[in-house]
Amino acid sequence: MATIYKDGEFVEENWTRVDVDTGTAVEGDGLVSQTLFLENAEVYLARAGKTAVLVEAGDNVELLKPYLDRLAYVAVDFPSFADGRGFSAARVLREQIGFEGDIRAAGKYILDQVPLARRCGVSSFEISKPEVLKALKAGEWPEVTKYLQPVGTVDEIPVGTRPWARRSHRDVAVAAE
Structure with a gap:
């Protein structure tokens, strides 16, 4: 279970992280890395469950353009609070490609980055840090x-x-x- 923050609300979601071992055989809703997804995109999209893609730092998000209308969401990885490539990926998806679906921040971002990520097009947040969850539940929003x-x-x-x-x-x- 993952805690998701979207539109001021908290929800619990259960997505299976797809890896090389599970591949296209994963059951239910699956979150697959962009690299794995592009190897068998049509197979992942034809599965019974929903499919979402995780864009990792350094991935070329423009390669997802032909598939965006069939994805449940696109997750953008923030591997470290000091790594800004997640912001760039979100901006490319929103501003250059025109993706109107859910862009989800995932990874090791900090509370101060949440409003900045929203500004770049992120619309939901997978919360893995307890301090970020606690602050958002307390109504903190460090607006710049x-x-x-x-x-x-x-x-x-x-x-x-x-x-x-x-x-x-x-x-x-x-x-x-």
Whole structure:
């Protein structure tokens, strides 16, 4: 069982992680690495259960484009809180490929990265760290309101004379009446 955080709600899901040994013979809903999936994509998609793909750091997500409309979700691995390739993979899926389905963060991200991942197109989070689960259940959301890298999926306000500087609409002061 994995705890998933999506749209402010927590749910428990049970997906089988597919490995080389289980391969296409896995029963039920299966999460398969992009490398394994691309070796037998049509076989994985024809199984009785749902199929999701795990994009690992360094994978070329553009190779998934022909299959995206048939996947339950795409999980993006964050192998370390210091590895930003998960953010890049999510942005490519959302902004360049136009994937509208669920992009799920998985791995070793920290709480401070959750709002930034949302900004990059991540729509759900598989929570493996107890401290992240505890903070989200307590309502913590470490929002960043000023950015130095614009994204195409969020409506933001330019700041100053630097074309890349942005701020969130939530950062705009509201006049008291």
